[in-house]
Amino acid sequence: MALSGLDIFKLLPKTNCGECKLPTCLAFAMKLAGGQAKLEECPYVSDEAKEALSEAAAPPVRGVVVGQGAREFKTGEELVLFRHEKRFVNPTGMGVMITTDMSDDEIxxxxxxxxxxxxxxxGQQLELKLLAVKCTGDPGKFKDLLTRVAGMTELALMPMADNADCLKAAVEVVGDRNPLLYCATPENIDAVGAIAKEAGSPLVLKAEGLDALAELSEKATGMELKDLILDPGTRNLKDTMEALVAMRRAALNQKFKPFGFPIITLPCEETDDSYFEAASAGVYVAKYSDIVVCSEPAAWMQYPLQVEIQNIYTDPQKPMAVDSKFYEIGSPGKDSPVMVTTNFSLTYFIVSGEVEASKVDAWLGIVDSEGQSVLTAWAAGKFVPDVIAKFINTSGIADKVDHRKLIIPGYVAQISGELDEELPDWEIMVGPREAADISTYLRNYVQAG
Incomplete structure (x- = not known):
């Protein structure tokens, strides 16, 4: 936030009412300045103060919503150049392009x-976000294609054309789905900008060179167009990467408002080599591209990119965790083994995967460790005998099995004695240290009866 805590305090009502759950308005102002509170929590703030504070609190990169309904997505709102400074906010939206010169079967x-x-x-769903529909010739065919595609998918749509008539036709067909209109250029900004403004749709701006793009952005905002996305117009890896870095640095470090919008890249228009296209898309994801449009929806291209996006946009200050409960791996019954581990997502999915691979049905108990791995949670006192015992006693697992054998991770074998005391009715068994050994361990467990 650009304003300090004292600057914000001057705009607050100074009633010290406590309805924001803080004792004083000054304390609330300091929380606002640190991004730890929301202005809506103060019921008495004036409209003038709301306007001033909202503008000051707005992220340097504007958030833009594309699409509508269950498949809409938000892009932009980034605050930092490097994830470790805070976090990246809205994951890159991956798109796929189809064109009017493709065959019906291909489309x-x-x-x-x-x-x-x-x-x-x-534990997270990775999905494609956008279908780009490009007019390569006949406007009538373009309109028919948009109509057809809109009936086949709920994905957000991006009609692509270089003339205003085609985009006007696109709005007539899919305007109610909040499409991303592509694109306005210095030559057609007046006509296309008017179409986007009337439709209330987000609009892509494209110009050759960053200076021209900045001028185009200023003109568009002067037309009261707010939901903008920028295409630097570059169509090779080197120039596109340089443009991405320059634009995002200008927006975040210099608060350069013409570049304070999400950025779109189209590696599908840079090369005919699918493998190089996928590699380029990976670079653009890592270097600030908010939307990336590829030529292929094929899993070999999209899944690795989705995994990259997930890794980059994971909050480094908040470990991924799964719900604390017993999970059924396979179809466990009264005699199936009972295991426990922590609720760190990666731990859960690795362990559950190895249990599935063993072909042994099992009960996998996930103890709430605040998203920490086994050794980290043990060291922090989050995966210790009293915590595990409380989980076992309140989970209801004793009613689901006839035996009383509990398998714990091998890395915390040292807690087995104390856990015996906490769970006197259970036999504590020390499992393998490495997940790769779980399959062998469980098969031996079953054979031993």
Missing amino acids: AAKVEEANKDSWERV
Whole structure:
């Protein structure tokens, strides 16, 4: 936030009412300045103060919503150049392009595969966000294609054309789905800007060179267009990467408002080599591209990019965690083994994967360790005998099995004695130290009866 705590305090009502759950308005102001409170928590703030504070609190990169309904997504709102400074906010939206010169079968196949591009990884859903529909000639064919595609998918749509008539036709067909209109240029900004403003749709600005793009952005904002996305117009890896870095540095470090918008890149228009396209897309994800449009919805291209996005946009200050409960691996019964581990997502998915691979049905208990791994949680007192015992006693697992054997991770074998005392009715068994050994351990467990 640009304003200090004292600057914010001057705009607050100074009633010290406590309805914001803080004792004084000054304390609330300091929380606001640190990004730890929201202005809406103060019921008495004036409209003038709201306007001033909202403008000061706005992220240097504007947030833009594309699409509508269940498949809409938000892009932008970034605050930092490097994730470790705080976190990255809205994950890169991956898109796929289809064009009017493709055959009907090719279009149907791409849309079908794009709809299926969804993977669950460490408890999160990874999905394609956008379908770009490009007019390569006949405006009538473009309108028909948009109509067809809109009926085949709920993904956000990006109609692409270089003339205002095509984009006007696109708005007539899919305007109610909040499409991302592509694109306004210095030559057509008046006509296309008017279409976007009337439709209330987000708009891509494209110009050759950053100076020209900055001028175009200033003109668009002067037309009261707010939901803008920028295309630097570069169509090779070197120039695109340089433009991405320069634009984001200008927006964040220099507060250069013409570049304070999300950025879109189109590696699908840079090369005919699918592998180089995928590699370029990976670079753009890592270097601030908020939307990346590729030519292929194929999993070999999209899944690695989605994993990269997930890794980059994970909050480094907040470990990924799964719910604390017993999970059924396979179809466990009364005699199935009972295991426990921590709720760090990576731990859970690695362990559960190894249990599944063993072909042994099992009960996998996940203890709330605040998202920490086994050794880290043990050292922090989050995965210790009294915590594990409380989890076992309140989970209801004793009613689901006839035996009383509990398998703990090998890395915390030292707690087995104390856990015996906490759970006197249970036999504490020390499992393997490495997840790779779980399959062998469970098969031996079953054979031993």
